[in-house]
Amino acid sequence: MPRLPSQPLLRLLGGVTVSAILGFLLLPALVVTLAAFNSRAILSFPPEAWSWRWFAKALAYDDFRAGFRNGLIVTGWASSIALVVGAAFALALDRYEFRFKRTLETVLLSPLVVPHFTVGLGFLILAAQLGMARGYAVIVACHVVLVLPFVLRSVYISLRNLDPRLELAAASLGAPPHRVLTTVTLPLLVPGLVSGWMFAAILSFNEFTASLFVTVQRTQTLPVALYNYVREYADPSMAAISVMYIVVTATLLTLANVFFGLAKVLNVEPPR
Amino acid sequence: MSLPAEGKYSAAATTATRPNRTADMAVELDGVTKRFGKTTALDDVSLLVRRGELMTLLGPSGCGKTTLLNLVAGFLMPESGEIAIDGQRMTDVPAYRREIGIMFQNYALFPHMNVAANVGYGLRMRRVAKAEIARRVADALALIKLAGLEDRKPRQLSGGQQQRVALARALVIRPKVLLLDEPFSALDRNLRASMQVELKEIQRKLGVTTIFVTHDQSEALSLSDRIAVIAEGRIRQLGPPDEVYRRPVDRFVASFVGDVNVLRARLERIDGAIATVALGAARVKVPSRTLQGAASGSIVDLFVRPEELRPAEHGAAVAADGIVAAQSYQGGHVDLYVDAPAALSGRVLLRVPRHEGMSLWRAGARISIALAVDEAIAFKPA
Numbered sequence: 001m002p003r004l005p006s007q008p009l010l011r012l013l014g015g016v017t018v019s020a021i022l023g024f025l026l027l028p029a030l031v032v033t034l035a036a037f038n039s040r041a042i043l044s045f046p047p048e049a050w051s052w053r054w055f056a057k058a059l060a061y062d063d064f065r066a067g068f069r070n071g072l073i074v075t076g077w078a079s080s081i082a083l084v085v086g087a088a089f090a091l092a093l094d095r096y097e098f099r100f101k102r103t104l105e106t107v108l109l110s111p112l113v114v115p116h117f118t119v120g121l122g123f124l125i126l127a128a129q130l131g132m133a134r135g136y137a138v139i140v141a142c143h144v145v146l147v148l149p150f151v152l153r154s155v156y157i158s159l160r161n162l163d164p165r166l167e168l169a170a171a172s173l174g175a176p177p178h179r180v181l182t183t184v185t186l187p188l189l190v191p192g193l194v195s196g197w198m199f200a201a202i203l204s205f206n207e208f209t210a211s212l213f214v215t216v217q218r219t220q221t222l223p224v225a226l227y228n229y230v231r232e233y234a235d236p237s238m239a240a241i242s243v244m245y246i247v248v249t250a251t252l253l254t255l256a257n258v259f260f261g262l263a264k265v266l267n268v269e270p271p272r
Numbered sequence: 273m274s275l276p277a278e279g280k281y282s283a284a285a286t287t288a289t290r291p292n293r294t295a296d297m298a299v300e301l302d303g304v305t306k307r308f309g310k311t312t313a314l315d316d317v318s319l320l321v322r323r324g325e326l327m328t329l330l331g332p333s334g335c336g337k338t339t340l341l342n343l344v345a346g347f348l349m350p351e352s353g354e355i356a357i358d359g360q361r362m363t364d365v366p367a368y369r370r371e372i373g374i375m376f377q378n379y380a381l382f383p384h385m386n387v388a389a390n391v392g393y394g395l396r397m398r399r400v401a402k403a404e405i406a407r408r409v410a411d412a413l414a415l416i417k418l419a420g421l422e423d424r425k426p427r428q429l430s431g432g433q434q435q436r437v438a439l440a441r442a443l444v445i446r447p448k449v450l451l452l453d454e455p456f457s458a459l460d461r462n463l464r465a466s467m468q469v470e471l472k473e474i475q476r477k478l479g480v481t482t483i484f485v486t487h488d489q490s491e492a493l494s495l496s497d498r499i500a501v502i503a504e505g506r507i508r509q510l511g512p513p514d515e516v517y518r519r520p521v522d523r524f525v526a527s528f529v530g531d532v533n534v535l536r537a538r539l540e541r542i543d544g545a546i547a548t549v550a551l552g553a554a555r556v557k558v559p560s561r562t563l564q565g566a567a568s569g570s571i572v573d574l575f576v577r578p579e580e581l582r583p584a585e586h587g588a589a590v591a592a593d594g595i596v597a598a599q600s601y602q603g604g605h606v607d608l609y610v611d612a613p614a615a616l617s618g619r620v621l622l623r624v625p626r627h628e629g630m631s632l633w634r635a636g637a638r639i640s641i642a643l644a645v646d647e648a649i650a651f652k653p654a
Contacts, residue, residue: 165380168347171367172374173394173445180368183393187384 029246036239055244058237066218067225071205073136074221078143079151079200085144086151086196087189093152094159109149119145120210127214139214139221146210147200154199158192198256202249297359298323298481299344299449304353306339313339315505316353321449322497324479326472330492331502332528337485340502341451344483346370358448368397373442373480374451377458379434381426387413387437388422394445412440415474432463439471443478450475450482456491468495489529493517501525517577521562523651526575533581534616535592537574537650539566549574549650551614554591554643558650565652572650573616576643578607578623583633584642594620596637601630608633612641 036054038047058064089108093101111119119142127138162185170180186193208223215224226238299321306314314336321327329337342348343355346367355363362370373394381390388409395405413419416436426434435455442450455471456464472495475482486492492499493513501509501516501524509521520526527534537551547560551574558574566572584590594612597619608622620641624633633639 163378163380165376165378166382168345168367169374169376169380169441170382170393170397171347172345172370172372172451173441174368174371174397175393176366176368179397184382 029242032239032242033246036236036243038236038239041235054236054240057235058240058244061229061237063220063225063229064222064237064241067220067222070136070215070219071221071223074139074143074211074219075201075204077136077140078204079147079197081140082144082147082151082200083155083193083197086148086200087155087193090152090155090159094156108152111146112149116146116207116209117213120213123210124213134216134219136219139211139219142210142214143204143207146207147203150199150203151196154196155189155192158189162188194256198252296322298325298357299483300354300356300359301340301344302354302356304340304343304350304355306336306343306348306350312505314343314350317505317507318353319500319507319510321481321483323481325497326475326482326484326495328484328486328492328496328499329502330486330489330499330529333487335502336505337487337502338453341374341453341483341485344449345372345374345451371445371448372451373445373447373449375435375438375442375453375455377454379426379438379458381434381437381441383426386423386425387418387429390426390437391440391444393441398445408444409440412444415443416440431459432467435459435467439474443474443480447480450480452482452484454486455484456486457488471495493529499529501529503528518649519559520575520649523573523575523654526649526651531578531621533576533578533620535574535576535614535620536616537572537614539563539568539570539572539650541568542566547650549648551591551643552593553589555589556643556646556648558648562649562651571653573653574648574650576645576648578621580643580645580648581620581622581641582644583622583624583628584640588642590640591643592620592641594639594641596633596635596639598635599630599633601626606630606633608639610639610641 034046037050037052039049039051039053040047089104092098093105123138123142123145132138166184166188167180170184171177175183205221206223207221208227211221211224212227215221220228222241226241230238297320299319301317301319304314304317305312317336317340319327319340329340331337339348343350344357346362346365346369349364353363354361357370357372382393385393391412392405392409395408400408409422410419413422416439418433418436418440421429421433426437429437435458438455452471456467459467468491484492484495493516496513498510498512499516500507503524509516509525511519516525517530520529526532535551537549537556540548540550540555542548542560542563545560547558547563549556549558549572556574563572581591592612592614594610594614596608597611598609600607600609604626605623606626608624610620610622611618612620614620622639622641
């Protein structure tokens with residue numbers, strides 16, 4: 001019988017492997033973070049001297065400020081609309097049997113397989129035809145389509161995990177359907193709704209490929225503004241933006257986890 | 273409503289209450305049929321539940337008993353037939369206007385509300401004044417002995433406590449009918465027994481009409497005022513526990529309710545309502561109605577409860593001979609499993625007192641079995 005490696009050795013190897021994988025995952029963020037504090041005007045690694053100046057520059061740069069504001073507008077509308085639409089579809093898919101149910105499900109989840117640039121190009125052509133290529137509406141519509149699958153999935157999973165007997169119990173206690181919805185169903189869906197919204201928001205705020213097609217100078221979102229910037233300049237203010245982005249997102253996710261038990265919802269349990 | 277056929281053999285009980293039936297009846301089902309796709313879950317079922325009564329729907333899983341409960345609750349609508357509660361037609365009234373209380377197997381407490389909010393939910397839905405809600409919730413919690421736990425969330429309670437909260441939540445709205453869906457199956461054995469007693473006490477005290485669904489025949493026998501034995505979407509027998517246990521109307525009821533031995537016996541003769549059946553040297557009287565068409569001298573299946581058999585004493589008429597296969601100590605008594613050719617399954621179950629069971633009838637011992645009763649029930653061979 002071949003000798004097995006000893007327990008401590010196995011544990012050590014396991015620890016090293018896991019650390020290596022985590023390190024690999026975090027490597028880009030680490031490099032960018034260090035680069036953001038470089039005092040010299042080049043994107044180099046590792047930096048030779050340290051400075052906060054690129055953060056100041058990034059925050060003061062007009063295109064970034066506009067991009068941030070545009071991004072908030074688009075993200076706010078897109079993820080909120082996607083939440084309402086996605087929740088409604090999730091409810092329909094969970095509660096009702098109808099013809100073409102599978103087809104509807106496939107269509108709703110299709111943006112996961114259609115490349116973003118295809119969606120963007122499609123909306124660009126459509127918007128040009130309708131003469132509305134210059135406003136926020138087309139960007140918002142485009143983002144809704146892109147983030148809808150994530151919202152749908154998140155709400156759908158929460159619904160599947162909801163015991164239907166809770167709603168029956170509420171009805172038996174005298175709650176008409178709309179009060180069952182407001183006092184039992186929705187409160188219990190809050191974690192799913194919040195996480196769905198947050199996913200949508202993060203994805204939408206981050207979205208670049210499709211946004212490149214449907215934005216114009218006046219409406220460009222932050223990722224598009226960053227892209228336009230990097231075509232002209234290569235200083236660490238972009239890295240500074242990235243760092244701020246990571247910090248804000250991580251903070252939001254942590255808060256959501258603390259208040260709504262996000263981890264529970266994301267822990268994709270198989271439906272009953 | 274036409275008079276529902278309540279199961280042929282309990283007609284006497286129905287007749288007695290017929291004159292002002294609606295006034296006495298809390299729940300009436302008349303010719304109710306429910307289908308799911310091509311399967312018929314309930315087939316033309318009629319049932320009357322008297323006010324204040326604890327009626328058990330007993331049957332194997334998939335027999336339709338839970339469907340019946342859901343129809344009374346208003347969670348399902350029947351394909352045909354009528355349902356009335358307290359004399360009012362309820363067939364197409366939605367659940368939230370039926371004034372029923374229901375307790376589920378998993379209790380279905382609202383996880384995001386504390387105990388007080390759970391119990392007070394039905395009162396809030398009725399827009400009862402705050403002070404009144406507080407008073408009635410406190411009363412309900414006192415009734416189920418959980419005062420002081422108002423602020424706990426359901427997940428912080430034990431299974432038994434959760435069940436009490438679910439019961440209080442259902443009762444606090446003073447329902448016209450209390451529906452219990454396998455309420456004890458999630459509890460461990462000791463807790464189950466004490467909760468059963470407590471439930472029965474509360475039910476008596478409040479006089480609330482209760483429909484109780486279970487597949488556990490001993491639970492049904494111990495708790496019910498009447499039992500409706502259901503199989504394949506139909507009520508096979510309806511009557512008090514003792515009647516269902518001692519006078520089962522068919523083979524299914526006889527074998528589903530309680531333990532039973534099926535022994536091959538010979539029909540000697542039929543004298544009107546009574547028939548005489550011979551089992552070995554023993555003779556026993558059985559009702560003749562379950563033997564319609566059987567000829568004298570033909571083989572019939574004699575159904576005998578384990579406690580209706582005993583080891584034959586010297587000189588007693590021996591009904592069957594066998595060899596003890598195993599004994600099982602049950603505390604108060606001993607179950608003897610006896611290999612006997614006379615039994616349809618080849619094995620007979622005997623319930624004997626503890627002292628004689630343990631010492632006299634060890635595995636391998638030869639045993640002669642006598643009947644401890646002179647009445648039993650027999651059916652034509654299946």
